[in-house]
Amino acid sequence: MTTINGAGQSLSYLDQLKGMQDKKIAEEQPTTGTNQLKQDDFLSLLTKQLAQQDPFKPVGNDQMIAQMASFATVDGINKMNEQFGSLNSAMTSNQALQASSLVGQDVLIPSASALKSHDGEMAGMVRMQQGVDNAILRVENEQGVLVKTVTLGAKSAGEHPFAWDGKDDAGNVMPQGKYNFSVSGNVGGESQQFEVLTHANVNSVLLGNSDGKVMLNLAGVTKPVNLAEVLQIGKSAQSAAPLSTQQG
Incomplete structure (x- = not known):
């Protein structure tokens, strides 16, 4: 036409x-x-x-x-x-x-920093692409001062939960605040850093805009975290037990 x-x-x-x-x-x-x-x-x-x-x-x-x-x-x-x-x-x-329903619960997120409360322990997880003979965990306070070094020993490739008892190398209970975790080990004769995940408590839930995302406000985390980034809800029984206090 x-x-x-x-x-x-x-x-x-x-x-x-x-x-x-x-x-x-x-x-x-x-x-x-x-x-x-x-x-x-x-x-x-x-x-x-x-x-x-x-x-x-x-x-x-x-x-x-x-x-x-x-x-x-x-x-x-x-x-x-x-x-x-x-x-x-x-x-x-x-x-x-x-x-x-997550408000008030702990969730596992890809973050090397977490908030410590008065009552002590902190939990997390490390991801290893390759096995190592002797992995080392280091805990630093918010100012970057090393407060704890723990020998994790041999670890295979995969995910390994851990928990810190909240004390420094001298056995003193550390105050509340934000702490940073890092795990390293020798792979092929070279030192390698591994991805660390930590637990955080959910304070509130935010509705996204037109993108349809649901965001979580977490204790100790400055920016809201996408719900899709949550890898675990609650702390596993294995990570509830504090790590050995053996120093590296």
Whole structure:
């Protein structure tokens, strides 16, 4: 189906749709706050094309079906986008409801720093890509001062939980505050640092914006942590026992 513009040129149905879209974008309609073609625009254009068609060359059935199929496709995509938006909102609300049950619990996150309370122990986990003969754990306070060195011994590749009893090398109980953990070992004759994960207590739950993410406010962590980054809820029984106080 075609119409004739002011310059005597033949315009296809899709060309006219594109022209209307470009015109609406250029005009920037401030009253409606939108520059997208609506269903009424398609119907109005289709009606005008039918009224202005060449009576000696009427629109063929195949052309009519093709254009109606294009209209149905665009309308279906718009409805699908609306449904996906509703589904995303529902999933975000459901995630937030589930995450609210985490408030007050400890979660394991990929962070080498954690907050120590008055009552002592701190737990975490180390990930090793390769086995080592003798791994060393170092605990530093927030100022970067080394307060504890522990020999972990031989460790195979994998994840290994640990716990610190909250005391320094001299056996003194350390005050509350933030502490940093690092684990190293010799691999192929060279010293290598391994990824450390620590536990943190969940203070509250935050709903994300349009991205649908659910964030957690954790004690001792300055920025909210994505719920997807949580690797474990609660402390495992193995990590509950303090590490040996053997110094490296």
